[in-house]
Amino acid sequence: MLQDFDLKVVTPDGVAFQGRTISVVAPGTLGYLGILKNHAPLVTSLEKGNLTYKDEAGATHVIKIEGGFLEVRNNRVLVLTDKIITV
Secondary structure: OOOOEEEEEEEOOEEEEEEEEEEEEEEEOOEEEEEOOOOOOEEEEEEEEEEEEEEOOOOEEEEEEEEEEEEEEOOEEEEEEOOEEEO
């Protein structure tokens, strides 16, 4: 059984998404990376691409981002990006 954690996506215009997720896949500089609950602390840059997450019900959502940064700490994932387009 997958456990959930917090995801927050922030742009210069404000919070684009905030909620509980069971997984996140992000376009890291060296390739896509997956995040589940209890992931080790991490700060990394992001490339242009798809940020994909699954909500608590298991539905998959995609947000197209224009690069930025991602931080994982204490079962919280924070994504800072200049621009998003919800797909």
